[in-house]
Structure formats: structure tokens, C-alpha cells
Amino acid sequence: MKLEIKVAKPFNLELEGLPADKSLSHRALIFALLCQKPCFVKNFLQGADCLSTLNIVKALGLKVQKQDANCLKLTPPQKFLHFNEPTKPLNCNNSGTSMRLLSGLLSSSQHQQNHYVLIGDRSLSQRPMGRVIKPLAQMGAHIHARAQNLAPLSVLSAPLDGLNYASPIASAQVKSALLLAALQAKDPLHFSEPHLSRDHSERALLALGAPIKIAPPKLTLEPLQRPLESFSWHIPADPSSAFYFALAVLLVPGSAVLLKEVLLNPTRIEAFKVLEQMGAKVHYVPKGQMGTEPVGDIYVKHSPLKAVHISENIASLIDELPALAVAMSVAKGVSVVANAKELRFKESDRIATTLTNLEKLGIECHALEDGFQIVGGAFKRPKEPLESFKDHRIALSFVVALLACGGALEGIECASVSFPRFLDLFKRLVA
Known part of the structure; x- marks a missing residue:
């Protein structure tokens, strides 16, 4: 037009x-999957990227209900940290945030060996995923991609090891992917970056009761022993x-x-x-x-x-x-x-x-x-x-x-x- x-x-x-806020809208959906009780989100961004994440978390088992025109009720799967294994690829469309964060979340599990395929549109399929795949692989993740670490991504969830990782770039997406993977790892994640990138994920994890210690630009996250606390956010x-x-x-x-x-x-x-x-x-x-x-x-x-x-x-x-x-x-x-x-x-x-x-x-x-x-x-x-x-x-x-x-x-x-x-x-x- x-x-x-x-x-x-x-x-x-x-x-x-x-x-x-787009970053907070993505994260509200993902963190709701990790709670035990329903969460409430007001003023969720109805943009294309966030709607891609919304459709994916619904396929994984998050129940999404409209409370009113401006509020979503997000009910996590009945069994903590047990996600549905979709029969179809999970379409991130043009959202790099969706693909990178979810590759971390879905690669790690102490309870399941599910297979997920993350796809995107032509643009997303040309954007680099190696910055996430490589550190996740060091944790033991089973992620396969096209040449040059391009999407689609094939992810087989498995128990992962902890990691001591100094990121060569300051990237909130890399940091968030590793944090989400480390929640179900066997040992802690010790992470640092050249300087502080967007810190929404670690702020949220701290507020929701995760065992995280933050000393920017470094942080340490212990594996999650219980569900995150449910939340009510106005974005x-x-x-x-x-x-x-x-x-x-x-x-x-x-x-x-x-x-x-x-x-x-x-x-x-x-x-x-x-x-x-x-x-x-x-x-x-x-x-x-x-x-x-x-x-x-x-x-x-x-x-x-x-x-x-x-x-x-x-x-x-x-x-x-x-x-x-x-x-x-x-x-x-x-x-x-x-x-x-x-x-x-x-x-x-x-x-x-x-x-x-x-x-x-x-x-x-x-x-x-x-x-x-x-x-x-x-x-x-x-x-x-x-x-x-x-x-x-x-x-x-x-x-x-x-x-x-x-x-x-x-x-x-x-x-x-x-x-x-x-x-x-x-x-x-x-x-």
C-alpha cells in the first residue's frame, strides 16, 4: 500500500x-507457560510478531482466554514443564524473538523428549541463528539447522548441562534463550556479556521467584525447582x-x-x-x-x-x-x-x-x-x-x-x- x-x-x-511493549508481550506469554496458576496480561501487543508467539504457546498447551477487550487470561498446562508436542511446525513468521527464545525453551527438558520444528518466512529464514544454537549446543541441546545455521530449526528436547558462557555480543535474545534453557538444566548457568543488553527476562525471573542472581552484565541462574509465581501484568x-x-x-x-x-x-x-x-x-x-x-x-x-x-x-x-x-x-x-x-x-x-x-x-x-x-x-x-x-x-x-x-x-x-x-x-x- x-x-x-x-x-x-x-x-x-x-x-x-x-x-x-513488544519485548514484554513476547515474554509474558512464555513465562506464563512456566507458572502453575493462571496469569493475567493487560494491554498485550496485538502485532504480527507477538501473535506468532501467541499461536505457538497455544500449540504448546497454554490456554488463552479473553477476559475483556484488554485482558488475557493465560492458563499453563496442567502438568508443570510438560508441553504438547505439535504435529505441525511452529511458525514464527517474521519474528526473530519468537524463534530464538523458543529454541532455548524447547531444547531443554528433564521430563520429555519432544520434537519441535520452528519455521519462519523468507526473511526470517535468512537471519542468523548460530548465535543461539552454538551456546545451546554447548549445553547439550539437539538443534539442527540449514547451512550457516539458518532456519528451519529442528529441536529435540533433552536434559541439558549447565554452562559458563561469556557472550561475544550483547544480545537480549541470546541471553533470554540461555536463561529459558537453563531453567530445566542439571546445573547452573553463569552468563556474562560485553555490556548490559535489554534486561526484561532477568527482571521478570527475579520477580517471579526464580533462583537468579544479577550483577550486570553478569548473572547466575540455578535450575528451577518449582513453578514460577503467577503474575498480573499491565504492559x-x-x-x-x-x-x-x-x-x-x-x-x-x-x-x-x-x-x-x-x-x-x-x-x-x-x-x-x-x-x-x-x-x-x-x-x-x-x-x-x-x-x-x-x-x-x-x-x-x-x-x-x-x-x-x-x-x-x-x-x-x-x-x-x-x-x-x-x-x-x-x-x-x-x-x-x-x-x-x-x-x-x-x-x-x-x-x-x-x-x-x-x-x-x-x-x-x-x-x-x-x-x-x-x-x-x-x-x-x-x-x-x-x-x-x-x-x-x-x-x-x-x-x-x-x-x-x-x-x-x-x-x-x-x-x-x-x-x-x-x-x-x-x-x-x-x-
Whole structure:
């Protein structure tokens, strides 16, 4: 679907109802499988990736009931740590989180020898799974993949050993896969990473009574001896989704926005911190806790931006780097992103796709092996439509970019992966 965008006028908005956090929505479903009593989740993200995880956990034995329009009741299998063995492959579609986390969960069992096949769409089947498969194999996991450790994955559950593992990359998906596998292992998991990645899994495990010790960026998890405590969570707004409206403010002079009830986990708001380094006016209003996570409002007011060099905390920025590239394009000076080779292995090669669209907008930019360089300037209305490349982060970043100059973008429908109601809220910016 092609979306035509006009140059936006200044706006001053208060936005509620931003999409629920994607990472927490995935994890709520998976952790509910490991409890003994029903769990309740309000504000679950109905995006394509999370719905893939929902369908898989239902196939594994989680009973899902709607309590009302905004609340799910999640009832675990009657027998603790006994999952159904599906007769069909478990389809992760485009969700790397689903495939990586579930490969850890399903590879480990003290009680079953079930066989699972995890499949994905064409894009997911080209994304690297070796970073999860290799450490799981060190624990004794039986996981078979195509050449170069690509999906589909064939997983045979078995009793696993403990592991002392220093991850070469900071990755919440690697960490979470190993934590889920270690819950049923014979011995503890000792895990470290170069620096702290998203910490939702360990926060949740600690809150739900798992025998975990956390000393970031290290942690130790003992095998689970009893079910996790049941929980009732209200999932806050996703800061990665909220970020697009902060970006819009910085592209439209005279604008401001108040983003309501956003997750303020320090490992998730690094992109807002980068905007502050660039000169943006950002103010945080903490409102307490939702479940295991800090929540509050974020106020952003338009201000001129200056260039920035980014080479650290990339794991906490990886989803927002295409949107930050848009901000860098209107900043004074030359901005550089390095140590971000992971961008090449997302739903698209986000280094290539980001720069392709920036060039159409008249911005001087250059690809690096592990990032990019952007010379700040001003957007020009593109002569031909920008492309989403079937990547939700690219679609969302460049629809917002067009607010500054007008134009069209092809393939906006993929935004539903993480932001099902994006167009409804976006219309308020251009009304």
C-alpha cells in the first residue's frame, strides 16, 4: 500500500494508547507457560510478531482466554514443564524473538523428549541463528539447522548441562534463550556479556521467584525447582514505538508531544538519551512501576539538532537506529554510527535500506561495514516513492521523515508488525 504524506504543520499533542511493549508481550506469554496458576496480561501487543508467539504457546498447551477487550487470561498446562508436542511446525513468521527464545525453551527438558520444528518466512529464514544454537549446543541441546545455521530449526528436547558462557555480543535474545534453557538444566548457568543488553527476562525471573542472581552484565541462574509465581501484568507503551513521535517533533518546528505511560527501563530509552546528546529537549516524568518495569511519561519539544557519533550501547539502540538516522539527516554536522553490524541481519539490511531512502531524500550519506556516516542537511521531496523494504522499522522511520518534505512511501502495511494502530495516531500529526 502506498501512503501519500503532506508537509506537516506544527503540532502539540498528548498521546495515550501507544502500542504495548513488544519485548514484554513476547515474554509474558512464555513465562506464563512456566507458572502453575493462571496469569493475567493487560494491554498485550496485538502485532504480527507477538501473535506468532501467541499461536505457538497455544500449540504448546497454554490456554488463552479473553477476559475483556484488554485482558488475557493465560492458563499453563496442567502438568508443570510438560508441553504438547505439535504435529505441525511452529511458525514464527517474521519474528526473530519468537524463534530464538523458543529454541532455548524447547531444547531443554528433564521430563520429555519432544520434537519441535520452528519455521519462519523468507526473511526470517535468512537471519542468523548460530548465535543461539552454538551456546545451546554447548549445553547439550539437539538443534539442527540449514547451512550457516539458518532456519528451519529442528529441536529435540533433552536434559541439558549447565554452562559458563561469556557472550561475544550483547544480545537480549541470546541471553533470554540461555536463561529459558537453563531453567530445566542439571546445573547452573553463569552468563556474562560485553555490556548490559535489554534486561526484561532477568527482571521478570527475579520477580517471579526464580533462583537468579544479577550483577550486570553478569548473572547466575540455578535450575528451577518449582513453578514460577503467577503474575498480573499491565504492559506499558513501547519506547521504540513512542520514539517515532519524538522524531516527528524534531522534524516539524514549533511542535511538542507528551508520550504517556511509556516503559522507562534504562536499557530501552537509550535512543532518547542520544537525542538529548544531539540537543533535543527531552523530559522524563516517572510514574512508578508496572509489573517488573519502571513507567512514566516522556515530553519532547522541538529544538535544533547537532551531529553525534555513536559506537557504544548499540544493543540498546538497534531498533531505533533507522529513526536516529533520520534525525541525524537534519542535524548540523557529520554523524557516524559504528559497531552496528547487527543492522545488516534484521528484517532487511538496515544499513543499505536506510541509506537508500536517505539518498532519495537528497541526503549525503555513506555506508560503513558496521554502520554509516550521514552529513546533515535538509530533506527534499523525493521524485519517486520511498520503500519500506517490508521492514516495519524502515517503514515507520521514513513515513515520519516525509513530514518534513512531503512525498510517498510504498509498503506501509508492514508497520503492523510492531505498531498495529500507527496510521490512526499518525493522522493526528497531519490533521
